[in-house]
Amino acid sequence: MENREIIDPNNDELSLKEIIQKIIGLVTFFKLQFWKLLIFSIIGGGIGFWLAYSSTPIYSARTKFLMKESGGGSSLMSSLGSLGSLIGGAGGTASPLDRTLAIMGSEKIVGDALFKKIFVEGKLDLAINHLIEIQELRKLWEKDTVLNGVQFLQNRTTKESLNFKQRKAYKIVINLLIGEKATIIGKIFDKKSGVFDLTVNTKNEDFSIEFNKVLYNELEMFMYNQSTNSSGKNIEIIASKLDSIKTELNGVQNALARNTDRTLGLLMQEDKVDQKKLMMKEQMLTIMYGEAQKNLETFKFVNESINKGLEVIQTPFSPIQPSSKSKVKFTLIGFLASGILGFGLLFIKKWVNDLL
Template structure:
């Protein structure tokens, strides 16, 4: 029984070797076709290497502020909260880490960046207009009267855009997100985020990378420090108001003292306005002293919340250049077409055997 199983295994192994040799001989007999198509593929790869424009990569890295670095200001914030004042200092967690990286790729931030002005050949245009020029879209729009007069003015009001403008911005956003823009943390243990922008135009890569970082940074700072800034403005208005009241009360005391100068000591009623003004001065002085303290605490909190993004590296010309080389084009094209030819010939022979 065991001897028969060994014989069957030997037979199956021999058949396998014969089959492999048969297939190999078949493909070898078709070497002219395989070689011809591989040469065609290598030629196409070489042509593609000439047609393919080089790409430029702009890279910017920045670090996020540590949210736990509150330090000794916690006691000051606790003192302020005891007086019913919220000085902020706890917002902004939605922008931390990976959330902020995704925020860079949001459509609103990318579109606002595209509408930022840049200087190109002595003219001020928007980044979206620069993108359209780089891709020669206007040549294809010449036959369409609705597109020939289409303009994207720098810092234009986004809400007034037409449906066509919205569609164009949407296409550009998808193109940038799929092939040009990369945002992420290279190491999850380190709070350093990098932005990579790849395009065929060196200046566009640099301008867009810097403008996107600026747009997100401004929005980030305004949003995270909004509560602290509003509280500081309220405290400053209250401080100015109490200071005016205190000045008015001090003036009132002086006027009341002038009116009671050399007054008969028996006429105490005439001294009542002066006494009331003295009370106003004391009360306003106490209130003003406390408001000044709270205003200074609010300023400290606002300064703490403001430096949210620390730029480490900026893109510097010349940018990193990547070109699809001739040797790579020949190798990739020849291998791809040769492999596809072998695959197709194998399928044809297999189908013939089945039929």
């Protein structure tokens, strides 16, 4: 029996001819609706241009700096002798570069900077008051019974001195700066060049520049204080060890002198053993004392010669070229998006009419 191909008249698969016919139909539809689509696109392009034109320009103040390779804490430890294990290492396993990047965006640095006075458009006030005005937060807080009319006073520059209303406002402001979705403060570290990039992005040029400077100053001072505090603690530890060694050494020397006086130069074998032990212990403590004294002088020298571990290579100054949305880009996006949307709407309308 011959095998014959059975053709299903209900087969929904499109033939090549039908596909070509549908493409020709779409092209014909596009030609018929060309002027409507053009109007759609022009309107969309106009909207895109208006959005770009009316967008608020952003001023980005940028400070770039390096970490100096010579410093008090870590480089000193390699020059110390036997007391290195007694005073501890350079403080943890975290990289100093990663640590600095984390400190840059910490509440300690940013929060302290908010309570510093800066000039913005000729007015001297706390940075936090300027930022509230720039971000137009007072308008948002008008209906808030707690935040309405909040003002930070220049004689209250610590979080402990704030009242409930001020603390609530402070938390909102600090979240704008260091929260998960914060964009006002930017911090970048380039591993290839070793350069840190600290930026402040606001719509007020004066505030961006002045607040950027305050942030960097707070960071620099914090790093310096950390270095001096660490070195000062090391000096205290070594000085304490030095006193302990000196006390022990004096005790051994006194015991050795009493042992010699007691025997009057006539030493029995048992006395010789005791005296030898005392002499060995005296020698060991003398060496330890000398080493501790040397290390103490080394730490004192380093503590006196510590400098600020950051070196600025770029600072912000006026005028800053503001960044704004590209008019050409937004016009083109609006033109294309509106044209595609208009084509889809007109095609759906035609399809519904054909069904009816």
